[in-house]
Amino acid sequence: MTLTQADKAAVVTIWAKVATQADAIGTESLERLFFSYPQTKTYFPHFDLSQGSAQLRGHGSKVMSAIGEAVKNIDDIRRALAKLSELHAYILRVDPVNFKLLSHCILCSVAARYPNDFSPEVHAAWDKFLSSVSSVLTEKYR
Amino acid sequence: MVLSANDKSNVKAAFGKIGGQADEYGAETLERMFATYPQTKTYFPHFDLSKGSAQIKGHGKKVAAALVEAANNIDDIAGALSKLSDLHAQKLRVDPVNFKLLGQCFLVVVATRNPSLLTPEVHASLDKFLCAVGSVLTAKYR
DSSP, X not given: OOOOHHHHHHHXXXXXXXXXXHHHHHHHHHHHHHHHOGGGGGGOTTSOOSTTOHHHHHHHHHHHXXXXXXXXXXXXXXXXXXXXXXXXXXXXXOOTHHHHHHHXXXXXXXXXXXXXXXXXXXXXXXXXXXXXXXXXHHTTOO | OOOOHHHHHHHHHHHHHHGGGHHHHHHHHHHHHHHHOGGGGGGOTTSOOSTTOHHHHHHHHHXXXXXXXXXXXXXXXXXXXXXXXXXXXXXXXXXXXXXXXXXXXXXXXXXXXXXXXXXXXXXXXXXXXXXXXXXXXXXXXX
């Protein structure tokens, strides 16, 4: 699945807004993830997962930073996230199914905060973009 | 996910061994899929899905031929299956999850008919190959 020019433009446009609240959105997405899909907590036995915890906020920030990198390098996400891809393949080994879940939660957070911007076209573009990011991060698993 | 040189040679060797029986493999794959995952029958309301039906045999042949084509052009599966990819995107619109189910059943058929062929390494290579084929066939959906 490739991102069309229109997809890329839509992602870049809404990212400009998302970036202003990136940390909050990142934290919220993780909270949503752990709440709706408790099995995802399995990857964070070492975290304090209570609402607003410093670790959650820190991690949410990291996640959104990576997404920001991918947006900035939307023509070559693979190269931009190469190190993260290796990290996930060799060390973290997060089951691929969980990327869909996190992507979904990020979508919900963005949609909730920017309802007027989140048209069906923008929704589709974001979903394709997050799918691309997920693919890159699971690409080196085997 | 990228097919390594090893994967490619494993896949080619496997299809070499399957050889002229590919048609039967295809038909049995479909039978198993309809039996184990009855929801997949939804795409074939116009078929006689009883065991040994001519339509299943015919369709199994088509599926097998596509897999053989992909294996023979393993360096450019996207190119080889481009028309099939268009067909699935624009007309068939099979939900992507079903490609995994079909792939799984194909592997089971290989395992039962050719147990010595399916070492863990060959199993992994074939599974990667089938995932790659599935990806190509759903690449143009959106």
